[in-house]
Amino acid sequence: MEIRCTQCGAELSVASDERLIECSFCSTALVVDAEGAMFHEVMAATVTANAVPAHLRRFLGGRDTVAGLDREARLERPVLQYFPFWAFTFDSGKGDKVLLQPAAPSSLQGLQGLALPAGKVQKMDPSLTGDAVVIDPEVPASTARDWLTNRHGEVRVRKTVLYHLPLYRMKYEWKGKTYHAAVDGVTGKVFPADFPAKAEAPYMAVAVLAIIVFGLEGLIVSNIFLKFALYLVSAIPILGLAWLTSRKV
């Protein structure tokens, strides 16, 4: 297959299964897609492996996960890998915008429509990724762009680039079950695949209790001042119960 180098315009012949190549004339890193050759760039990890567990624990201690998860989860060692994204530069009406779309299948949540992290972009070079696994792009650029137009309407893409961005894959164990997440190697942002979520039933119970108590008080007491006094007094144990629920669940 013959392609033209995006940088210098030279004709290059590549095998049909070759996706990531280097121009033999100007040594620019390229990705070969059905649409031709595009620039292939990389952002080296700036978050160190030692700093990764703290980022994950902050997420595990957040509002969506079960209480105490940040203390009780047993974290395995982070494994650095470079994950491919198509980056589309388009005119948003308020200037240029760059949005990323994963170029390989993943169970991680939050990878779609990611903004390009503020880091140093470099030409792809194996010396930058070192021993880390570099995941091959499997999703064609056209498929990723369809997603973009689904979400942002017909946009005029000015530039398409393949980025390999550093992600630390993390496994952790909690109550005999293993969960997966990834930590962005540039921003420290956490992308969970699955996690033990807070149960909603206890919250619903507290909410229903509040509705019943306030409803009954409203029905029984007709004096407006007495009604307010009663509301204030009964709000205290209900708020206490809500606070306890958020601590325990």
Ligand SMILES: [Zn+2]
């Ligand atoms: Zn070239």
